[in-house]
Amino acid sequence: MAIGEAKPPAAEGGALSLDYVFHPRSVSVAGVSPPQPGAPFAGVGLGFLLALKDSGFEPLYAVNPKYDEVEGVRCYASVLDIEGPVDYVISSVPARIVPALVDDCIAKGVKTIHFFTAGFSETGDEEMAGLESRVVAKATDAGLRVLGPNCMGLYVPSSRLSFHSGFPLEAGPVGFISQSGGNAIDMVATSAVRGIRYSRVVSYGNAADIGESELLEYLAEDPETEIIAAYTEGIKDGRRFFRALRKAAAAKPVVVLKGGRTASGTRAVFSHTASLAGSIEVFDALCRQVNAVRVDSVEEMADAVVAFRFLGEPAGPRVAVAGGGGGFSVFAADEIDEAGLQCPVLPEETQAALRQFTPAAGTSLRNPVDTITLFEPGGLEKTLREVGQAQNIDVVLFHTSFSWGASRRLMSAFGGTDPAPFMEQMVQQMVRARAAAGVPIAVVMRTPLDVEGMERSVLFQEKCWRAGFPVFPTIPRAAAAIARVLQRKVGSERP
Amino acid sequence: MAIGEAKPPAAEGGALSLDYVFHPRSVSVAGVSPPQPGAPFAGVGLGFLLALKDSGFEPLYAVNPKYDEVEGVRCYASVLDIEGPVDYVISSVPARIVPALVDDCIAKGVKTIHFFTAGFSETGDEEMAGLESRVVAKATDAGLRVLGPNCMGLYVPSSRLSFHSGFPLEAGPVGFISQSGGNAIDMVATSAVRGIRYSRVVSYGNAADIGESELLEYLAEDPETEIIAAYTEGIKDGRRFFRALRKAAAAKPVVVLKGGRTASGTRAVFSHTASLAGSIEVFDALCRQVNAVRVDSVEEMADAVVAFRFLGEPAGPRVAVAGGGGGFSVFAADEIDEAGLQCPVLPEETQAALRQFTPAAGTSLRNPVDTITLFEPGGLEKTLREVGQAQNIDVVLFHTSFSWGASRRLMSAFGGTDPAPFMEQMVQQMVRARAAAGVPIAVVMRTPLDVEGMERSVLFQEKCWRAGFPVFPTIPRAAAAIARVLQRKVGSERP
Numbered sequence: 001m002a003i004g005e006a007k008p009p010a011a012e013g014g015a016l017s018l019d020y021v022f023h024p025r026s027v028s029v030a031g032v033s034p035p036q037p038g039a040p041f042a043g044v045g046l047g048f049l050l051a052l053k054d055s056g057f058e059p060l061y062a063v064n065p066k067y068d069e070v071e072g073v074r075c076y077a078s079v080l081d082i083e084g085p086v087d088y089v090i091s092s093v094p095a096r097i098v099p100a101l102v103d104d105c106i107a108k109g110v111k112t113i114h115f116f117t118a119g120f121s122e123t124g125d126e127e128m129a130g131l132e133s134r135v136v137a138k139a140t141d142a143g144l145r146v147l148g149p150n151c152m153g154l155y156v157p158s159s160r161l162s163f164h165s166g167f168p169l170e171a172g173p174v175g176f177i178s179q180s181g182g183n184a185i186d187m188v189a190t191s192a193v194r195g196i197r198y199s200r201v202v203s204y205g206n207a208a209d210i211g212e213s214e215l216l217e218y219l220a221e222d223p224e225t226e227i228i229a230a231y232t233e234g235i236k237d238g239r240r241f242f243r244a245l246r247k248a249a250a251a252k253p254v255v256v257l258k259g260g261r262t263a264s265g266t267r268a269v270f271s272h273t274a275s276l277a278g279s280i281e282v283f284d285a286l287c288r289q290v291n292a293v294r295v296d297s298v299e300e301m302a303d304a305v306v307a308f309r310f311l312g313e314p315a316g317p318r319v320a321v322a323g324g325g326g327g328f329s330v331f332a333a334d335e336i337d338e339a340g341l342q343c344p345v346l347p348e349e350t351q352a353a354l355r356q357f358t359p360a361a362g363t364s365l366r367n368p369v370d371t372i373t374l375f376e377p378g379g380l381e382k383t384l385r386e387v388g389q390a391q392n393i394d395v396v397l398f399h400t401s402f403s404w405g406a407s408r409r410l411m412s413a414f415g416g417t418d419p420a421p422f423m424e425q426m427v428q429q430m431v432r433a434r435a436a437a438g439v440p441i442a443v444v445m446r447t448p449l450d451v452e453g454m455e456r457s458v459l460f461q462e463k464c465w466r467a468g469f470p471v472f473p474t475i476p477r478a479a480a481a482i483a484r485v486l487q488r489k490v491g492s493e494r495p
Numbered sequence: 496m497a498i499g500e501a502k503p504p505a506a507e508g509g510a511l512s513l514d515y516v517f518h519p520r521s522v523s524v525a526g527v528s529p530p531q532p533g534a535p536f537a538g539v540g541l542g543f544l545l546a547l548k549d550s551g552f553e554p555l556y557a558v559n560p561k562y563d564e565v566e567g568v569r570c571y572a573s574v575l576d577i578e579g580p581v582d583y584v585i586s587s588v589p590a591r592i593v594p595a596l597v598d599d600c601i602a603k604g605v606k607t608i609h610f611f612t613a614g615f616s617e618t619g620d621e622e623m624a625g626l627e628s629r630v631v632a633k634a635t636d637a638g639l640r641v642l643g644p645n646c647m648g649l650y651v652p653s654s655r656l657s658f659h660s661g662f663p664l665e666a667g668p669v670g671f672i673s674q675s676g677g678n679a680i681d682m683v684a685t686s687a688v689r690g691i692r693y694s695r696v697v698s699y700g701n702a703a704d705i706g707e708s709e710l711l712e713y714l715a716e717d718p719e720t721e722i723i724a725a726y727t728e729g730i731k732d733g734r735r736f737f738r739a740l741r742k743a744a745a746a747k748p749v750v751v752l753k754g755g756r757t758a759s760g761t762r763a764v765f766s767h768t769a770s771l772a773g774s775i776e777v778f779d780a781l782c783r784q785v786n787a788v789r790v791d792s793v794e795e796m797a798d799a800v801v802a803f804r805f806l807g808e809p810a811g812p813r814v815a816v817a818g819g820g821g822g823f824s825v826f827a828a829d830e831i832d833e834a835g836l837q838c839p840v841l842p843e844e845t846q847a848a849l850r851q852f853t854p855a856a857g858t859s860l861r862n863p864v865d866t867i868t869l870f871e872p873g874g875l876e877k878t879l880r881e882v883g884q885a886q887n888i889d890v891v892l893f894h895t896s897f898s899w900g901a902s903r904r905l906m907s908a909f910g911g912t913d914p915a916p917f918m919e920q921m922v923q924q925m926v927r928a929r930a931a932a933g934v935p936i937a938v939v940m941r942t943p944l945d946v947e948g949m950e951r952s953v954l955f956q957e958k959c960w961r962a963g964f965p966v967f968p969t970i971p972r973a974a975a976a977i978a979r980v981l982q983r984k985v986g987s988e989r990p
Contacts, residue, residue, distance in 0.1 A: 119855055123855060178822070179822070180820075180821050180822025180823075180825070181821070181822070182819070182820035182821055182822045182823050183820075183822030183823070184822075186820075186822075186823070189898070189944055190944060193944050193945070231822065233822075233825060259822060259825035259826060259829065260825060260829065261829045261832075261833070262828065262829045262832035262833060263832060264828035264829065264831060264832045264837070264838035264839075265825055265826070265828040265829030265832065267828065267840065267861065268824050268825045268827075268828040268829075268838075268859070268861075268863055269825050271821075271824075271859035271861050271865075272821035272822070272824065272825055272859060272865070273821070297826060297830075297971075298822075298826075299969075324677070325675075325677035325678075325681075326675050326676070326677055326766075326767035326768070327673070327674070327675025327676070327677045327678030327679075327681070327726065327728075327754060327767070327793075328675075328677050328678070328681070329763050329766075329767065330675070330728060330754035330755060330760055330763045330764050330767055331754060331760070331792060331793075332763075333757065333759035333760040333762065333763040334754065334755065334756045334757045334759065334760030334763075335792075336759060337756075337757030337758060337759045337760065338756070338757060342759070343759035343763075344759075345762065360614055360618060362613035362614065362645070364617075364763070364766035364767060366762065366763075366766050368763055370766075370767070403684070447942055447968075448949070449684055449685060449688050450688070450949075450953060451946060451949050451950050451953060454943070454945075454946050454949035455946050458945060458946060474794075476792075
């Protein structure tokens with residue numbers, strides 16, 4: 001669907017009835033003020049305006065009776081003063097002004113209203129909870145759809161919608177719904193550097209109208225979404241959620257993260273989005289029943305999405321590990337076992353083939369393969385190919401690091417201080433090894449410790465994911481993500 | 496003890512009988528070649544020479560009959576040709592040349608020989624295992640002490656000994672023994688950026704002579720060591736190890752990491768250092784009995800050492816969390832509960848005090864405290880002080896991040912692009928809050944994702960540890976480290 005071309009609202013219950021919400025013809029941000037030095041967070045509305053401006057959304061309007069223009073965007077006293085149609089309004093006005101804004105939106109024929117505005121039911125104040133109910137009911141009765149309150153709204157790169165400057169403008173196959181705006185930002189930020197791109201990201205906060213179940217139903221059908229991730233704090237309607245999750249998980253990999261697993265977390269959930277967290281045991285059983293993959297943190301969610309996006313499906317749980325470092329190899333073996341995968345001894349013929357080009361001293365070829373040959377010309381390709389071709393191996397983990405001077409020495413040995421050509425050569429070797437061995441290869445790149453290490457790590461990570469390799473920061477995180485891909489595979493094969 | 500001043504060898508069994516090993520008058524590296532382009536790892540001996548040169552050790556000699564000088568260091572045909580006394584020899588020669596080198600060392604009156612040389616018992620080859628036994632017996636019979644084979648040897652900043660260029664030259668209170676050279680490098684590198692400095696680091700490999708028990712006995716008595724960390728793959732003499740660990744853990748906090756916990760790890764351990772890993776259940780029971788703190792990874796070991804070094808001892812397990820982000824706060828509450836700590840609701844009077852300077856909308860003050868006030872002038876100090884003074888709080892966790900542009904906006908609001916003054920102001924607020932509240936404060940700084948975030952994170956991290964704050968990358972890692980400090984405290988109070 002082209003940018004700027006809106007669908008009419010579909011009848012409720014239609015599979016893609018929410019689609020027009022993601023394709024507004026125009027957006028207006030209500031409650032925007034110019035930057036105020038000394039009060040960096042006083043004008044969050046400005047953040048929405050700048051994010052939309054940065055991502056190139058047009059036409060874009062600001063609303064605030066005090067200004068004619070904010071950061072180069074024309075500013076109106078009221079939504080009603082805007083000349084053209086307004087499909088989508090972001091409310092950054094205080095809670096007490098919200099009723100008047102809703103009246104204006106109804107009169108203007110706005111289709112969707114997103115309340116960043118917080119201070120409603122999540123405060124625990126009955127009066128504010130009542131106000132939330134009344135304004136949401138008034139809007140929905142008039143046919144508007146409501147996002148929030150207390151949320152960041154939409155990041156839809158194909159529609160040039162964004163709630164955060166700096167997010168990729170490129171679209172991709174992952175749909176993500178999040179009851180927390182902060183988690184939505186963390187998830188996109190931490191996964192973007194690992195190559196994850198999004199179809200739709202929805203931060204839906206208190207879920208007074210649009211909530212987790214409707215969004216899952218939508219993403220299950222959405223042709224632009226191939227992988228679904230969801231962060232939820234509480235479920236409004238358990239039966240509907242169960243049906244939606246089952247439908248989504250049958251259609252696509254679904255990764256679910258639940259906030260409020262403990263007594264303290266459950267309490268924090270109520271303060272955050274006025275949700276009742278429910279029992280994690282029940283939630284876990286539900287996920288297992290429908291073959292959704294449950295995770296415990298944003299890191300694990302990003303890892304699982306990276307694995308579903310880039311790993312491919314290993315035939316089984318038998319992992320070969322290759323990299324430099326004897327102690328690291330010992331941990332790798334322990335950590336692979338602990339993740340429920342296997343780290344079998346390589347067949348004699350594979351060890352013999354490796355021995356052809358690997359020195360005996362200071363190396364180990366049984367699995368994990370601990371060798372410095374990986375750093376010699378062509379050694380990476382030969383090593384990964386041999387271990388990947390072994391009959392008892394389903395997936396290969398290659399671990400490396402670009403921190404702490406080790407790389408500096410490598411670079412100079414390869415005749416230059418520009419690491420890009422050397423890394424390019426590494427990735428080409430990995431691509432050839434993967435093609436020859438016919439098994440998935442995952443990369444573990446340890447977290448850098450200094451600025452120089454970060455420069456190189458960022459560069460290598462991007463080359464890896466652009467060549468279709470999943471990248472993880474540690475062996476346990478890689479192993480857990482691989483185990484989750486296998487968990488879903490086994491679950492799908494169940495009768 | 497001043498640099499260059501050596502102790503005479505003490506009688507075996509004396510508490511500090513190993514001390515002279517750490518204070519050689521001179522060092523010679525045998526098996527050094529000049530840099531060879533295209534073969535970056537061909538000359539590992541050179542790495543030792545450069546590390547010692549970089550750390551300013553003198554007098555330093557190279558040994559190789561082919562050269563007169565290597566990288567500005569005078570090179571001799573044999574150890575016997577060196578004019579002055581040679582206390583410490585690093586062997587980087589191939590295994591087959593080792594017997595001749597040992598003869599020369601005995602004739603020269605060398606006190607300690609460190610075999611980086613690998614390819615001995617860890618290959619699983621009986622002939623090489625026999626050679627290892629013979630050369631080690633010959634050396635020790637002649638009164639030499641042997642480190643290794645198959646190890647990196649010593650990093651002792653106060654003696655200017657180092658096995659890795661770029662390690663801090665500054666000494667500190669942590670003693671670390673590691674059966675793996677790679678883990679020794681990882682541990683020092685990852686903890687150095689968090690403010691950990693070392694008294695002695697010993698990579699002891701196959702432990703043919705000097706091993707884990709003797710080193711623990713030494714560190715237990717060493718006045719320059721206040722905290723002990725140990726990575727072991729296998730124990731040669733269980734009874735002696737038990738006594739040594741008990742003695743060390745009674746004297747100082749001892750953090751122990753065991754490689755080879757699973758079937759695959761146990762197998763990898765043998766390939767690495769020819770050790771027999773033994774049962775992790777027995778090892779775990781042993782640690783609990785003597786009140787040593789057991790961890791499962793280098794990351795957890797670094798975290799525990801950081802906590803013992805900088806946290807101080809909390810009176811109990813009740814944690815207050817402060818930072819920005821509702822979803823992050825929900826996880827924090829879950830993760831603190833899951834680590835066995837507590838995240839209690841703050842008293843009404845504390846919430847009222849916070850409410851004085853914190854807006855209602857979009858914040859939560861019950862605990863976790865989720866507020867943007869932390870970023871307003873003076874807000875960090877007031878918030879941390881109030882929560883730290885609460886009667887039901889023993890320790891405060893402040894979480895923040897310097898990635899993804901959030902900081903850029905902050906910086907500009909504080910009138911500049913140089914983040915240093917702003918961070919300085921933050922740390923000063925934290926110092927004052929800690930003094931006023933009288934409870935430990937720990938910092939959780941999320942891992943940066945880009946180069947700019949890394950620049951800022953490195954800067955803030957250093958300011959934090961220089962002001963005595965422990966820094967962790969995630970809430971679960973901080974919570975686990977705090978739980979370990981409390982575990983040792985409770986264990987010490989047991990009758």
